Amino acid sequence: LASEFDLIARYFARPAPAGMLGVGDDCALFPVPPGMQVATSTDLLIQGRHFFPDVDPQALGHKSLAVNLSDLAAMGARPLGCVLGLALPRADEPWLAAFARGFHDLAGAHGCPLMGGDTTRSPHDLAISVTVFGAVAPGRALRRDAARAGDQIWVSGALGAADVAYRLLDGQLPPDAARLAGARRALEWPEPRVALGQALAGLAHAAIDISDGLLQDLGHVLAASGVGACLRYDAVPAAAAVQGLPPAVAVQAVLGGGDAYELCFTAAPGDHDRVLAAAARAGVPVAVIGRIDPRPDIVVLAADGQPLAGLPRGFDHFPAS
């Protein structure tokens, strides 16, 4: 039976880039570009709560890092490296090989090498902890408390597919193989908007990544900034997987659906064209979905200008304090 050391050497140790001390010592060492601040974030993923026990391990390796890279993106930071903590109920080598492939492939794509971590056998369910480190110039990070009245509110990509996939897999929606086929990738292989976040640093005001749902995550920005928002539902890009669902289910998926890993951000209306150019450079579609108001409340309007019916429970009134 392989020891923890064998597993680490086989699946997680990779040659470190020049200037970095990677897996193998008591600490990793990595250079920070001169004058930059380090941005760091940790996410913990627990089997049964954050992923289904039978999820494709390669997708899980990808997503474990993707959700952390999404936090760097939401801050406007450039990835520097990451560390990985694993509590393993068993040493299933094909599983570990696939998990590591998904993890390292995304790490390589974003220049975020795995520098170290901790691996332990556990009598409990699988748990995965990833910490990322990034660099951002002082004063340029996209903070939650930086939204200003009059800002345009933007969102990247399209929303709702991951929520639809989750509800189909969980049996909350009736079986629909064609819809699941179109939605599943959004849930299992999210693409963190790292290039967009960096393109917006120093240009956008506030930003957040959508992990818990647009209204809830935007609510964090509004609370931190002491402002409110007015959104137009028909301006929020809905994923194709949402089309044709009952209106209440679609509204829940688009406005309340988690696991989207798109960016919601605010910027001065005068910077509208610069934001579009930055997004085009990053290769990501973005859309204006509303505006920041001084009054601390979220209002969502339907196409007819009336307050949208069927808002997810708890979102019909959303005090910022």
Ligand code: ADP
């Ligand atoms: P220590 O006893 O100092 O904690 P470990 O035996 O836990 O060291 O780890 C040995 C080396 O392997 C360390 O450099 C550690 O960072 C690295 N490591 C352990 N687990 C992982 C993992 N899952 N991914 C990447 N590196 C890991």
Ligand code: MG
């Ligand atoms: Mg250790």
